[in-house]
Amino acid sequence: MNTLSDTGNLSGLLAKLKKNRDKVPLETLKTKYKQGYDKLLAEIKAEAENVFLPIALKGPAWLEGAKLNSFQQEKLTSIMVESYKEAGGAKKIGHALFTNYSIEEAQAAAEEVNKVFLEHLEAADFFNEGTGLFITEPCWKEGGPAPKIYNEFIDRFWDEDTGDWRAPRPGEAEEEHGFWYNSFCKLLNEWMKKEGG
Numbered sequence: 001m002n003t004l005s006d007t008g009n010l011s012g013l014l015a016k017l018k019k020n021r022d023k024v025p026l027e028t029l030k031t032k033y034k035q036g037y038d039k040l041l042a043e044i045k046a047e048a049e050n051v052f053l054p055i056a057l058k059g060p061a062w063l064e065g066a067k068l069n070s071f072q073q074e075k076l077t078s079i080m081v082e083s084y085k086e087a088g089g090a091k092k093i094g095h096a097l098f099t100n101y102s103i104e105e106a107q108a109a110a111e112e113v114n115k116v117f118l119e120h121l122e123a124a125d126f127f128n129e130g131t132g133l134f135i136t137e138p139c140w141k142e143g144g145p146a147p148k149i150y151n152e153f154i155d156r157f158w159d160e161d162t163g164d165w166r167a168p169r170p171g172e173a174e175e176e177h178g179f180w181y182n183s184f185c186k187l188l189n190e191w192m193k194k195e196g197g
Contacts, residue, residue: 007103010047014101016040041098048097052106056089056113062127066153072129079124083117127153132181150179 017040020029029037057080068076084090089109096105121127130153138144149158155173156165 007051010044010051010097010103013040013044013047014097014103017044017098018101044097048093048106051103052093052110055107055110056084056087056093057117058114059121060118060127062154063121066130075124075129076126079120079126080117083120084113087113087116089113127151128182130154132179135178135180136175147180152179 020033020037020040024033087109089112092109092112093106096102096109128151131149131151133147134150134157135147136145139147150156150173151158151165154165155168157168157172158164159166
């Protein structure tokens with residue numbers, strides 16, 4: 001299980017909710033004490049989002065701190081939303097907290113969402129959304145070097161000799177260059193195949 005952030009405030013809010021429901025009929029809470037009751041529910045919801053969303057939507061190490069362009073961010077957000085919906089995150093976490101008053105159950109539900117999220121990231125090959133051809137000026141010249149393969153999420157170049165990603169050499173990543181994303185290269189390749197008949 002993931003380590004939870006401080007849950008003291010959430011525990012206190014859940015204890016208060018349970019105490020209120022045990023002592024006061026629900027209908028009375030929803031009418032006579034509606035303002036205070038709704039405020040308590042909203043506080044629990046906000047605190048739950050602070051605690052459990054980071055668990056539910058925690059990405060792999062290579063995604064942490066990655067600078068995403070608008071297209072990548074849009075795609076990632078779509079995967080997050082779809083994963084949360086598919087795993088029933090809101091319903092399960094809500095039931096755990098508002099019905100069973102259980103932080104542990106809510107954490108387990110958040111981890112279920114995270115499992116689905118990571119599976120969707122892998123299925124979408126999202127890592128390679130940050131991969132592309134690093135094309136410097138000499139690459140365009142006849143007999144020039146082939147473009148390097150670079151991943152901007154991890155700031156690494158692909159090393160054909162070792163079959164692994166390597167750190168940029170001094171000044172290498174700062175060279176003036178064009179960058180053709182992997183997704184663009186795929187589209188270009190498909191178009192060239194169609195044009196070629």
